[in-house]
Amino acid sequence: MSSFDPITMATNLATYDVQPFQQRYQMQADKYQAQITALGKVESALREFRTAVTNMNSSSSNIIKNTATVSQEGFLSATANASAMAGSYQVFVEQVATAHQLSTGMPADLDANTEIPTTGTLDLTVDGKTLSLDLSTVDTDGDGKATMADLVSAINNDPDNPGVNATLVRSNGQTHFMLSSTETGVANSVNVSASGTGASWFEDAFTNTSNISTPQDAVIWLGAEGSGLKLTNSSNTFTGVIDGVDLTVSKAQVSGEQPLTLTIGADDEATKEQVNAFIDAYNTLMSTMDEYTGIGGEDKARGVLASDPTLRSIESQLTSIIRGEYNGMRLSEVGIEIDRSGKMTLDATKFEEAQKNNSAALEAMFNGDGNLLDSIDTMVDPFLKSTTGLFKTRKDSLQQNISRIDDKQATLERKYDMAYSRYLKQFTQMNTLMTQMNQTMSMFG
Template sequence: MSSIDPISMATQLATYEIQPFQQRFQTQADKYQSQISAYGKVETALRTFRTAVEDMNGLNDSVVKNGATFSQEGNISASVNASALAGEYQVFVEQIATSHQMGVDLGAGTTADTAIPAAGSMVISMDGNTMTLDLATVDTDSDGTATLQELVAAINTDENNPGVNASLVRANGETHFMLSGKETGVANTVSVNVTGTGDANFENAFANSTDISTPKDAVIWLGAEGTGLKLTNSSNTFEGVIDGVDLTVTKAQTSGDQPIGITVGSDKEATKEQLNKMVDAYNALMSEIDKYTKVGSKDEKRGPLAGDGTIRSLENQISSIFRQSYNGQSLYSVGVSIDRNGKLAIDNDKFEAAQAADPAALNEMFNGTDKLFDSLEATIKPYLSFSDGVFKNRKDSLQQNISRIDDKMSNLERKYQMSYDRYLAQFTQMNQLMTQMQQTSGLFAI
């Protein structure tokens, strides 16, 4: 009679008792984990789609793009929004706007470390705004000396700075103090007054500052110089001078030059690029949804989110938005449709025809209040909230399921240990009895 191995027998029997439950729990945990992963992939694709929509629905952006061309380059640029009407215009640039810059000569030998008076005040004004700097506060390193460099820092960091930059300019071995207005135009003329310092030379230097650049307003003519409509502006950008068009002048023309011709019209390539962004993001999202919700077949594995109501609801809501009508006109009629495979497609000929006929109305379908993009944002937002979004809640719920399975696994481990200990004791005792029987039978051997 041979002996048995108690450890091996106890291990096999204890394992046999928990193995079916262990396998079932592991299968469930793997399923939940694959669903969490799939939700993460779909969520990422949805965020990418949302970003594409936001990029086309900002304050200064849209799907429909218009542009401007010029008969002469180098004098004007234009920002053209989707509401701009096609047309021909003429503009003469008489003068560009400049900012005020003044220089202060504090004498030969001046450097950044030159000491300045530690008493008195400096008042700087521009466009009705004023700052008053107490020169006694300029010495920030507390070495007992206020320097020109510290004065520059004090002006630039003052919370009441009216919109000027102070700087030190070095030329021909000398250092000059300079104040520059941040904004252009006559209204932004800088003035400075220094009093109470006890240093007449310092105060006189600021009183006799030199204009490096005088402030000027931009001047243009809609039409020919001297006969068209004259417009002035403190900035070089004339907003809305032409409906939907902002003009920025960069260089003045010479008196007597011909006005610059401006042609405003559809920018088909830029519009097509915007459309392609939308199509690519939408189709990438739907491909991810299809990948994880496929029902499977003999040759294809079932997706982890097959039959998932949350994902199907999202898919149906988004696709239905593209099938709706806006301002009494369907997206299909302007060339935007969803094909039989559920993918977004663009009929470029239809879209270009709609853009040529009425670009403002076309843009309203996409970018108008509560139209396509607003509807998409309202639908997507509840899914992607970081605090209580649908995706977050669904993944949290699945993670809780995994946690409960982990608890069950821990209980199985305890059950296994109890069974193992019981079987080990039983088989150890049996092994001892078998050994005793073998020893006893040996006493009667002939």
């Protein structure tokens, strides 16, 4: 009578006891994880679609894109948003805005390691806001000393900095301590003074300053220089001077020159590109949903989200919106149609005709409260909320199912361990008895 291995026998029988449950649990976990992954893909495609919608439906953008061109480059640039009215304007650039830069009257032998007073206050004021820097706090390493490099760091990193940059600039073998306003314009002039330091050289340095760059506002004329509407701004960008148009000046013209011509008009190509982005995002969304909701066939597996209620709801609502009527018009009337396969297509010729002959109606159909893009945004919002969205709720529910399966698998592991221990004990005892019997039989030859 031959002996056997109790460990192998115990392992095989314990595995046999739990294997059907393990396989079932693993299949369930794999299914739930596949659904979570698929929902994530669809959610991502829906977010991309919503982004395309938002890019065409905001306070500064709609279906109709405008363009702004200037007759001569180098002096002025302009951007026009959806509210800009087509037209031609004359603009003369008299002056560009500059920031205030000043150099302090520090000693000629100044360098980054020059020690500064550690008592008193350095006051820096810009546009009515003041930083009163306590010089005793400039010493950061606690050695009782502070240097110019420490001062630069203390100014630039102070949370109450009113808009001043401090730098040490080296030129011709000499180091200069400079202060610069972070913003342009006269209102952002830098004023600085030191007091209570007990060091006259330090306080005098902030009294005897010299301008490297004088602060000034930007000045333009809507119309001819001297006779048009004069406008000043601390920044080089003028916002809202012309409705929907931002003007940024970069170089002053010479007095007496002719004003620049600014032309605002519809940008048909940009409008069509924007619509194509909308169509591509829609088709990507639909293709993604089709990939995971297919019922399958002879040569194609059933989608992991087939008959899923969340996706059915999205498709049903979105199809209804896309095929709806807005401001008395439908998408098909401007060349945007859904083919038999559910893919959105653009008839470029038909769309260009709508742009040319009825742009106001085109805009009214897409934009505005309750119209196409607003309806889409309202529809997708409940699905995409970060904390209460339907996608998050579905994925959380599936993840909970996986967690419950993990708990079952942990219980199954304990069941395996118990079965293995029981079988091992039994087969070990049996193997011992068989060994004893073999020994007894051998005594009788």
